Amino acid sequence: xxxxxxxxxxxxxxxxxxxxxxxxxLFTVRRRKSHMALEAKIKELxxxxxxxxxxxVIEDEGKLQETEKKVEALSGEATSARxxxxxxxxEKLKKLQEETEKELEHAKAHAKKLExxxxxxxxxxxxxxxxxxxxxxxxxxxxxxxKIIPESLTYEVHKELVLEALxxxxxxxxxxx
Amino acid sequence: xxxxxxxxxxxxxxxxxxxxxxxxxxxTNLLEMVSAGEIDIYxxxxxxxxxxxxxxxxxxxxxxxxPELKKALEERLKENDLEFFRERNLGGVLAAVQRVAETxxxxxxxxxxxFKEKDLQDMVKQLExxxxxxxxxxxxxxxxxxxxxxxxxxxxxxxYSIKSxxxxxxxxxxxxxxxx
Numbered sequence: 449x450x451x452x453x454x455x456x457x458x459x460x461x462x463x464x465x466x467x468x469x470x471x472x473x474l475f476t477v478r479r480r481k482s483h484m485a486l487e488a489k490i491k492e493l494x495x496x497x498x499x500x501x502x503x504x505v506i507e508d509e510g511k512l513q514e515t516e517k518k519v520e521a522l523s524g525e526a527t528s529a530r531x532x533x534x535x536x537x538x539e540k541l542k543k544l545q546e547e548t549e550k551e552l553e554h555a556k557a558h559a560k561k562l563e564x565x566x567x568x569x570x571x572x573x574x575x576x577x578x579x580x581x582x583x584x585x586x587x588x589x590x591x592x593x594x595k596i597i598p599e600s601l602t603y604e605v606h607k608e609l610v611l612e613a614l615x616x617x618x619x620x621x622x623x624x625x
Numbered sequence: 626x627x628x629x630x631x632x633x634x635x636x637x638x639x640x641x642x643x644x645x646x647x648x649x650x651x652x653t654n655l656l657e658m659v660s661a662g663e664i665d666i667y668x669x670x671x672x673x674x675x676x677x678x679x680x681x682x683x684x685x686x687x688x689x690x691x692p693e694l695k696k697a698l699e700e701r702l703k704e705n706d707l708e709f710f711r712e713r714n715l716g717g718v719l720a721a722v723q724r725v726a727e728t729x730x731x732x733x734x735x736x737x738x739x740f741k742e743k744d745l746q747d748m749v750k751q752l753e754x755x756x757x758x759x760x761x762x763x764x765x766x767x768x769x770x771x772x773x774x775x776x777x778x779x780x781x782x783x784x785y786s787i788k789s790x791x792x793x794x795x796x797x798x799x800x801x802x803x804x805x
Binding site for chain 1: 736748755756768774776794795
């Protein structure tokens with residue numbers, strides 16, 4: 449009995465393992481099929497995606513090239529315009545600099561002329577005032593001297609001055625030896 | 626007294642032009658009278674006494690315009706030398722005095738102050754030494770000269786006044802400083 453039980457137990461265990469294995473196998477097959485179907489689907493989608501992407505890329509590349517061409521054209525125009533503007537700017541700048549230098553030279557010359565004229569006028573005025581002062585100074589000295597002399601000369605000095613003058617008479621008379 | 630002494634006596638102390646002018650006037654008048662023989666005629670009148678003759682001459686002498694000539698003539702009259710006053714004597718003497726008087730150089734002297742007579746004589750002596758001739762001064766006082774003198778003899782004028790010197794200083798100053 450025991451052997452029967454052990455046999456029954458063994459047979460049930462083997463049957464169970466077999467059943468489980470069979471089920472496992474079944475599931476594995478199904479899983480593989482599903483996996484393969486999934487992979488196929490994925491592959492298909494991937495292809496579709498790649499095609500779409502490639503298409504888009506090609507379209508974009510065309511647009512990009514076109515845009516690049518436009519950009520290049522615009523860039524060329526911009527460069528040309530820039531060069532022209534630069535040339536015009538430089539010309540205007542140069543002209544402006546020349547005009548400025550010319551104006552500056554003119555202003556300097558004018559300023560120098562004004563300075564010279566002002567200096568000359570100042571010198572003339574100074575000379576004129578100096579001349580007046582010197583003239584007035586001597587007039588003043590003579591005037592004061594004329595007032596002082598009569599008061600300061602004594603009778604004897606007057607007499608000596610006359611005698612001195614008379615002593616000179618001889619030397620100034622060419623007919624007398 | 627010789628003619629020379631008389632001339633010296635008359636002209637000694639002459640230093641003013643006014644004296645010379647008066648002498649010329651006196652000599653001219655007296656020479657006219659002498660030349661006309663007025664004195665000789667009177668002196669030859671025998672009825673006239675010596676005193677009358679002397680009084681007559683005294684009258685003539687007193688009318689002489691020149692004090693110096695008058696004084697010299699009065700001295701001769703004091704000596705009672707009436708013969709001196711005859712035309713042949715006095716005429717010659719007066720002519721000689723006139724000739725000498727004409728040689729007197731008149732010097733015009735303009736000064737700033739009045740001088741004493743003695744000092745004027747000193748100035749005349751100085752001028753006589755310088756010019757080598759008799760000199761008489763025609764003096765004028767101009768205060769504006771301040772000092773010194775302006776001397777004019779003949780055609781020459783010499784300005785030694787202080788006023789002139791100051792003007793020279795002023796002109797020199799102007800030329801050197803103001804107008805330079």
